[in-house]
Every structure is written in C-alpha cells, then in structure tokens.
Amino acid sequence: MTASRERIREVVDRYVELVGAGTADEIVALYAEDAVVEDPVGSEPRVGHGAIRDFYATLEGLDQATRLLAVRIAGGEAAFHFEVATLADGVTYTLAPVDVMAFDDDGRITSMRAYWGEEDLAVG
Numbered sequence: 001m002t003a004s005r006e007r008i009r010e011v012v013d014r015y016v017e018l019v020g021a022g023t024a025d026e027i028v029a030l031y032a033e034d035a036v037v038e039d040p041v042g043s044e045p046r047v048g049h050g051a052i053r054d055f056y057a058t059l060e061g062l063d064q065a066t067r068l069l070a071v072r073i074a075g076g077e078a079a080f081h082f083e084v085a086t087l088a089d090g091v092t093y094t095l096a097p098v099d100v101m102a103f104d105d106d107g108r109i110t111s112m113r114a115y116w117g118e119e120d121l122a123v124g
Contacts, residue, residue, distance in 0.1 A: 001105055002075070002076035002103070002105060003076060003103045003104065003105060003106065003107035004107075005073050007103075007107035008073050008076070008077075008078050008101075008103055008107060009071065009073060009078075010107070011030055011101075011103065011107055011108075011109065012068070012071055012073075012078050012080055012101070013068065014030060015027065015030055015101075015109075016066050016067070016068045016080075016082045017066065018030070019056075019059065019064070019066050019082075019084060020064045020065055020066030020084065021064070021066075023060055024053045024054075024055075024056040024057040024059070024060055025053065027052075027056045028049050028052050028053045028056065030108065030109050031049065031052055031108060031109045031110075031112075032104050032108040032109065032110045033048065033049060034047065034048055034110075035047075035048070035049075035052060035108070035109055035110050035111060035112070036110070036111045036112075037051075037052050037055060037111075037112045038111075038112070038113045038114070039055070039097075039099075039112065039113070039114035040097070040114050040115065040116050040117065041113050041114065041115050062086055062088070063086065063087040063088070064084055064085065064086045064087075065084075065085045066082060066083065066084050066085075067082065067083050068080060068081075068082045069081040069082055069083060069096065076102065076103050077100065077101060077102045077103065078100070078101050078103070079098060079099070079100045079101075080098070080099055080101075081096060081097075081098045082096065082097070082099070083095070083096040084096070084097075091123060091124075092123070092124055093121060093122070093123055094121070094122040094123075094124070095116060095120060095121050095122075096116075096120065097114045097115060097116035097120070098114070098115040098116070099112055099113070099114045099115070100112070100113045100115070101113075
C-alpha cells in the first residue's frame with residue numbers, strides 16, 4: 001500500500017517550509033534511512049541520512065523564504081514547483097526548481113530529484 005495523497009501533500013508542504021526555515025535534521029527526518037537525493041539532476045547522488053544531512057546543512061542560517069507554486073501527486077510520487085528566495089548582502093537570489101519525490105508506504109521520501117540549472121537562478 002502506498003502513502004496516501006494527503007500524507008504525500010503534507011510531506012511536500014513540510015519540506016518546502018523546512019527548506020526555507022528549518023534545520024538539516026528536521027529535513028532529514030522526512031527521508032527514509034536509505035534515501036537518495038540528486039540536486040540538481042546530473043550531480044553526484046547523496047545516499048543515506050548522513051550525506052543528505054550534510055547537503056541540507058548548507059541551508060542553515062541563510063535568510064530564505066519559500067513558497068509552493070504547484071504540486072501534482074500520482075502513484076506514490078509527487079512533482080512540485082516551488083520558489084526559494086535567498087537574501088544575501090542586500091541582493092535576492094531566486095531559484096524555482098521542479099522537484100520529483102518518491103515515497104515509501106509510511107510517507108517518507110525515498111528519492112528526490114531536483115530539476116534546475118544555473119540559468120534558472122534569478123538575481124535582483
């Protein structure tokens with residue numbers, strides 16, 4: 001039995017919230033123990049909680065705001081478009097990736113692939 005649409009939506013909402021204002025440990029708690037993160041797609045995959053925690057730790061302490069723009073859920077997976085605006089030295093850097101996640105039966109993320117490139121970063 002796959003995770004319910006409601007549970008998947010809850011995890012996506014929480015993920016977007018935590019990317020903006022959470023800790024690496026809070027984000028990692030959304031992932032299955034042996035999960036894989038590929039962010040951006042084409043980069044070296046990060047496997048397991050330790051590697052995933054190291055990846056998200058780079059976000060801690062940044063002045064960020066996030067918002068969910070669109071989400072589609074089907075077959076135990078979700079694709080969603082969200083925006084991350086980071087303020088640094090008086091300049092706002094905005095990235096709006098499309099993330100694709102798969103979930104286990106308990107609603108934990110088993111894989112996350114983020115689609116974005118340098119040309120998708122807006123500075124203003």
